[in-house]
Amino acid sequence: MSARDAVYTGTHPLGLPRLHHRTIGSTNARAQALAAAGAPHGTLVTSAEQTAGRGRQGRAWATPAGTALAASIVLRDPPPLLTLAAALAVAEVAAALDAAGREPAIKWPNDVLLDGRKVSGILAEGRLQDGWAVLGIGINVAIDQADFPPELAARATTLGRRPDEVERALELLLAALERWLDADSATLLDAYRGRDALAGRVVSWDGGSGTAAGIADDGRLRVRGDDGAEHLLDAGEVHIGALPG
Numbered sequence: 702m703s704a705r706d707a708v709y710t711g712t713h714p715l716g717l718p719r720l721h722h723r724t725i726g727s728t729n730a731r732a733q734a735l736a737a738a739g740a741p742h743g744t745l746v747t748s749a750e751q752t753a754g755r756g757r758q759g760r761a762w763a764t765p766a767g768t769a770l771a772a773s774i775v776l777r778d779p780p781p782l783l784t785l786a787a788a789l790a791v792a793e794v795a796a797a798l799d800a801a802g803r804e805p806a807i808k809w810p811n812d813v814l815l816d817g818r819k820v821s822g823i824l825a826e827g828r829l830q831d832g833w834a835v836l837g838i839g840i841n842v843a844i845d846q847a848d849f850p851p852e853l854a855a856r857a858t859t860l861g862r863r864p865d866e867v868e869r870a871l872e873l874l875l876a877a878l879e880r881w882l883d884a885d886s887a888t889l890l891d892a893y894r895g896r897d898a899l900a901g902r903v904v905s906w907d908g909g910s911g912t913a914a915g916i917a918d919d920g921r922l923r924v925r926g927d928d929g930a931e932h933l934l935d936a937g938e939v940h941i942g943a944l945p946g
Contacts, residue, residue, distance in 0.1 A: 715774055715882075716875045719745040724766070726753035729826055729837035732773035736833045742777035747871065751839070765848070767864045770840040770871055776827075779834040780882060782920045783825050784811045785893050787836055790877035791821045792896055794840060794870055800861030806898035809913075809922045809939060814898055818858035838874065842867045890916060898941075905940045913939075 718741075725731060725748040732746040750766035780786065788811040795805040795813055803815040811823040820841050827834030841859040843866065849857050860870070881889060894900075899913035904924060911926035922934040 714875075715743045715879055716745045716871075717743055719747065722746075722748040724748060724750040724752065725771075727751065727837075728771050728773035729824060729835050732775055732835040732837070733826060736775045736827065736835055737831075740775050742775060744775040745875075746773045747771060765844060767867070768841075768843045768845075770838070770842050770867050770874070772839075772871060772874070773835050773837040774878070776834050776836055776882070778832055779825070779827070779829075779836075782886060782889055783834060783836065783882075784823060785916075785920050786881035786884070786889060787811055787823050787825070787838060787878065788813055789881045789889065789892055789896070790874055791823065791838060791840060793877040794873045795820055795860060797873055798842070798860045798862055798866065798870060805896060807893065807896045808898045808941070809916065810920070812898075815858050817898075819856060820858050820860060836878075840870055840874070842870045886918070890918065890920075899939070902941050906934060906937055 720731070720735070722728075722731075725746075728746045728748050728751060732740075732744065735744055735746070748771045751771040776783070788807045791813045792805040792807060795803075795815060799805075799815060801815075805820070806814045808814055812819050813821045813823075822837075822839040824837045825834050826837070841857065843862050843864045844859040846854075846859055846861070862870070894916055897916060899922065900915055902913050904911065904913050909924075909926055909932065911924040911932065914923040914925050914931070917923050917933055922939065924932045924934060926932050
């Protein structure tokens with residue numbers, strides 16, 4: 702059976718089949734091409750080095766050779782809370798592997814933070830009208846903190862592990878994703894709210910500012926605006942301000 706003829710039956714595990722590259726521009730771009738051609742649910746694209754990865758808001762995401770996990774997974778019939786599930790899975794990996802023992806938090810919707818610094822990049826893309834999405838995840842597993850460029854050093858962090866532990870991070874990630882993609886919404890939201898980095902924080906976005914008031918049942922961010930009204934944010938960049946006095 703060819704990839705184009707493959708049919709997802711609901712039992713295909715994440716990570717199979719797997720296509721690994723020594724270097725690639727974007728694992729997400731490659732996985733999207735495979736998905737459009739009919740690749741089954743769970744198809745995984747990884748690379749030891751990524752030179753033209755993309756993050757949210759069109760930001761570049763580069764993966765130095767052998768120091769970070771770069772993975773993209775084809776998902777058929779993805780769940781509505783996909784990005785929240787992905788963030789929880791990455792947070793589990795960070796909790797298990799962070800050399801400094803820091804507790805991960807999540808800045809809505811899917812920025813996993815250690816001590817306020819971002820340790821991963823998550824980007825979901827696809828054709829929902831065709832029933833598929835590609836979930837791209839990058840995790841700074843073994844990058845030396847001193848090797849981040851100056852413009853990232855204050856905002857990015859690493860798990861501080863050895864390069865030979867990148868594959869272990871992938872194993873943990875796939876197992877965590879299996880669980881959270883299958884979790885019911887109530888369980889997922891309860892766990893996510895337990896790692897919410899924005900709750901009670903002053904935040905601003907394109908169009909206003911206010912105090913983050915948790916995550917709505919549909920995954921949107923609840924904010925009490927400076928005007929007293931409640932806002933539900935479903936997209937866009939949110940900036941963290943100071944804790945209210």
